[in-house]
Amino acid sequence: MKLKDPRLLKTQALIDGQWLDADDGGSIPVVNPADGEVIARVARCQGTETRRAIEAASRAFQDWRSQTAKARSRALRRWFDLIIAHQEDLAVIMTAEQGKPLAESRGEVAYGAAFLEWFAEEAPRVYGDTIPGPAPDKRVVTLKQPVGVVACITPWNFPIAMLTRKVGPALAAGCAVVCKPASATPLSALAIAELAVRADIPAGVVNVLAGDTRAIGGELTANPEVRKLTFTGSTAVGKMLLEQCAATVKRTSMELGGNAPFIVFNDADLDAAVQGALICKFRNAGQTCVCANRILVQSDIHDAFAERLAAAVAALRVGNGMQPETEVGPLIDSKAADSVLGMVEDAVELGAEVLAGGQRAVNGECFVEPTILTGVRSDMRVFREEIFGPVAPLVKFDTDDEAVELANDTEYGLAAYFYSRDIGRVWRMAERLDYGIVGINEGIISNEAAPFGGMKASGIGREGSKYGMDEYLEVKYLCMGGI
Ligand code: NAP
Secondary structure (H helix, E strand, O other), X not given: OOOOOHHHOOOOEEEXXXXXXXXXXXXXXXXXXXXXXXXXXXXXXXXXXXHHHHHHHHHHHHHHHHOOHHHHHHHHHHHHXXXXXXXXXXHHHHHHHHOOOHHXXXXXXXXXXXXXXXXXXXXXXXXXXXXXXXXXOOEEEEXXXXXXXXXXXXXXXXXXXXXXXXXXXXXXXXXXXXXXXXXXXXXXXXXXXXXXXXXXXXXXXXXXXXXXXXXXXXXXXXXXXXXXXXXXXOHHHHHHHHHHHHOOOOEEEEXXXXXXXXXXXXXXXXXXXXXXXXXXXXXXXXXXXXXXXEEEEEHHHHHHHXXXXXXXXXXXXXXXXXXXXXXXXXXXXXXXXXXXXXXXXXXXXXXXXXXXOOOEOOOOXXXXXXXXXXXXXXXXXXXXXXXXXXXXXXXXXXXXXXXXXXXXXXXXEOEEEEEOOOHHHXXXXXXXXXXXXXXXXOOOOOOOOOOEOOEEOOEEOOEOHHHHHHHHEXXXXXXXXXX
């Protein structure tokens, strides 16, 4: 890994503004999924280091919350500028530990930084209300105040953006944070933490530690000083963390799994739908929570769509993300590849046909060929489960009602997509889909200005946009009498 600024490669934990080893000197390996090489070892923190980070955040919170919104805004802006200035190094670190193609890593660094810029601009716009009182001598006023110390737990698929989407609004609101990045991808989080230090964000406001997952998670959820947990990851872990947070009645935001339908109607612009499906399905090798998980195609155009998608998929270049020509990198580890291939096998056993791919790719243990399955039904695992790999299952349908029924037939409700040129159908479908996000004639829906989040088992709360800040604010009501 060649970096212009090698000091961005941090392997210790950032606690109270200090870079520290684990108390017992332990470490965890960080592996490049493209070639299996150990690229670094990161401090393996436990509960005691976590407690120290929470105490530091608690102290730092008192001063940080009393700074002016403008001062917090400027600090976030400095951090944003530094991330953009180091975009290339951050992209190299991300591709090395996560596997996604370098171009996508550059894109994620910019997307991740955009949350800091957005919330730097939102910081001075946290307004309370004056409400007409219930009696002539009473006045009702609301204040918005930071919730306090926030614990942030993030996944490996977007190691920077999932963190800044939480830390940006938290810091803008006046909160201090303790972050636990995924064990597979701690280096990206630690690198941006180093830039937070350089941006003069005060010691203790941002703490980042990796290590013993259960010990850190246990402390973050049990410690009463932590007033909020914001989590992005699987629904299974999210449910467990919700239970753990119950004892101290923490506020929670949950960005969990998805099972996105991608619906193509007879009247769709077919080329646009194929392009949309390609990017929506195969970006990050299919490892995004908003990936098209089930592609529902209306019968008249099913075969034409399948043929064009197959031609586009055949042209995708699989390889090490560091190679500039690579479009589909490895999955995060070989277990992930085994799991995806297991779902393909299940579908084939139940009667699906492989139109493209279907095998482990020749590039290595963690690679799966971009795959298209046809004849998929709702009893197959690829329909019911989050695939998290480069597999596109095609399901044929006839009517709009059938499309809605198939689309909503899941416990998840994060993102849905559909392609149609009929304005009536566009409105009807948009209203009937039980999803927090609906892409209409569009396969890429994420941006910092829009509210991101799911319904049902996909989560609680919204991130990004003007709504994202509310998650880190308490509304306090002042009742003034005797006026
Ligand atoms: P995961 O296994 O749930 O892990 C997510 C984070 O939780 C990691 O930091 C993980 O740490 C941590 N964790 C796991 N068990 C824990 C415990 N007992 N206590 C405390 N922390 C614990 O999910 P993943 O495999 O990394 O990510 C993929 C999932 O994230 C998918 O389901 C995807 O849909 C979802 N996701 C959702 C969104 C969204 O916005 N809705 C965005 C991206 C991803 P370790 O790494 O140390 O295990």
